[in-house]
Amino acid sequence: MDGGRSCEDATLVSVIIPTRDRADMVVRAVASALAQTHAVLEVIVVDDGSTDDTPAALAAIDDPRLRVLRHAPGRGVSAARNRGLATARGEYLALLDSDDEWLPEKTTRQLACMRQRNLAISQTQEVWMRGGRRVNPGKAQGKPDGFFFEQALGRCLVSPSTVMFTREFWEELGGFDESLPACEDYDLWLRTLIRHPVGLLDELLAVRHGGRPDQLSAIYVGQDLFRIRSMAGLLGRSDLTPWHRDCIKKELRRKALCYARGCLKRDKPEEAVRVLAVAEKAAGGKLF
Template identity: 45%
Template structure:
């Protein structure tokens, strides 16, 4: 059972070296590599630093694929298109895997062949210091469609997918400059149960200035787009109700934010969206 490890990156050479090191140091990596059951695809999204040199230091384990700067969703999709594995594992270039990550998830996926996606608990670092996730970040297992609507629970660096999942629900939405993981999580949780391995097996590093959450103000703009897309899925009446309520909630936050910034046109748009969704709920 071959696994494709996909690492999208953009101008993160120092982080990337550590991320790659964490993959090479997986307990099962030597055996997988010897048996040609693993590949590491690094998708360079048009970096201007020494990303290529970093990747070359990890030959013969890595395959370097470069594209013009098109965003993280396009990079993820590029890797998926080139991947040859039945199993897919993403690693963001600023995150790290703990040594047992692959071994635990491979064992789980082999034990449960009908499982399409599993994910793990995480250790969080902010500016190099460990922080505890808030209660709202609690992870769940099973049919968790209602749980993935408020925020992104499916951390891609912690997940392992069967390729079949992407063939069924589609790839990453390249029209979204951010929150593409949130969008994918909604589609995945609608289609299949998502299984949680209750053990921290990755380190998520945050606080650096190039994170998309820092680059784009009002991330809920993109989450609302994902929720609007979700309305086209074959939802139950209760699922549809939850999606519309979440659109209203996120739109209310954006209205306040735009008003504070004096952006009345944008505030009016989201006020109208609230009215539309409220009317739909009453029908």
């Protein structure tokens, strides 16, 4: 893969960055996108109703490749990403969370990898930072390459800030599910893996910053509820193979039971019964 190819490559890449009340961080994210060695790109920031200095901070960036869209407050990250992707003009589309950043060669390297392997979607490896210090992800967070639908049911194995995909892929898959306040990426990657492999460029080309209270993983503690909703929705699809359906039912049963036990420990028996009933109905028969 020729890292210098970007100087002659006229392929437009659209970078979508949703944000809300992260003035300093979104400026860092935008700067990392604009500093890519593949310079033919547009950066679309969708501001989900920020009340801090985000609008002013973005307005101070003098680069014609940057577009800022103001969004109705509180509609969430799925709606923000969907709006940005709907207005994007690029042949390739890439996601970047406003608290993360890219290394300069990411776009160049990822474009070359996708062309070489004829991929519709891919991700890269990333450096993990927590509280300003680098941490090593565990084996459970390892990223597979290819078709890994069954593994992806257990946990989200695709990192939004490292993802790039073709316009044709996005038009086929459709948008993020805006009814999910969290785990919207888990849902999209499962829908992806039914039809497409997710390629892995095994290079550290992004930086993931975590450990803050404003992240969705901290705001929504019981995230298995949203994964249960996602799997229940998947079982209504007509294009699942018997293998896909069996995998979903197995994980749906496991997650629903785990969630219900947690409800009982928190003295919420009605919620436990409700979630078990939702899972069983989606499975179309006895699940427990």
